[in-house]
Amino acid sequence: MSAPTAANTPLGDALEKSVWELHQLEKILELGAPSDDRVIEKVEDFMKTLPKLREASDASGSIEIPVDVVREVDQGKKPMGYMINQILAAGRANEVVKGKANVYREFVDALEAKLGETGQEKTGGET
Numbered sequence: 001m002s003a004p005t006a007a008n009t010p011l012g013d014a015l016e017k018s019v020w021e022l023h024q025l026e027k028i029l030e031l032g033a034p035s036d037d038r039v040i041e042k043v044e045d046f047m048k049t050l051p052k053l054r055e056a057s058d059a060s061g062s063i064e065i066p067v068d069v070v071r072e073v074d075q076g077k078k079p080m081g082y083m084i085n086q087i088l089a090a091g092r093a094n095e096v097v098k099g100k101a102n103v104y105r106e107f108v109d110a111l112e113a114k115l116g117e118t119g120q121e122k123t124g125g126e127t
Contacts, residue, residue, distance in 0.1 A: 014049065014056040021046040 025042040033039045072082045 009056075009060070011053075011056040011060045014053040018046065018049040018053050021049050 021042070025039070025046055028038060028042055069079045069082055072079050
């Protein structure tokens with residue numbers, strides 16, 4: 001049995017329905033609504049999806065979605081690309097930090113070796 005995807009969970013279904021109604025409303029406005037009544041009808045259809053969306057959201061527990069991910073989706077981009085870029089950026093930052101730690105370790109080793117050559121004892125904290 002495969003893991004549930006967002007589309008076949010109650011929250012996914014409710015979100016899909018809300019987005020669909022909003023999309024239809026946007027298309028009606030974009031193409032020019034035949035009447036104000038049609039626009040009002042689609043707004044009401046969208047509003048009817050919100051209570052189910054709220055219920056499904058409350059039932060699914062607390063899920064935190066970074067604002068940047070929402071912004072990516074809003075701009076029509078795929079959130080997976082954003083996530084991959086963030087993971088790669090974290091990896092690059094980790095490499096930099098690891099590189100600095102290695103340089104400091106080499107410096108301490110060289111300093112201890114130099115102090116050992118001159119017969120001085122090291123003072124200070126643990127390495």
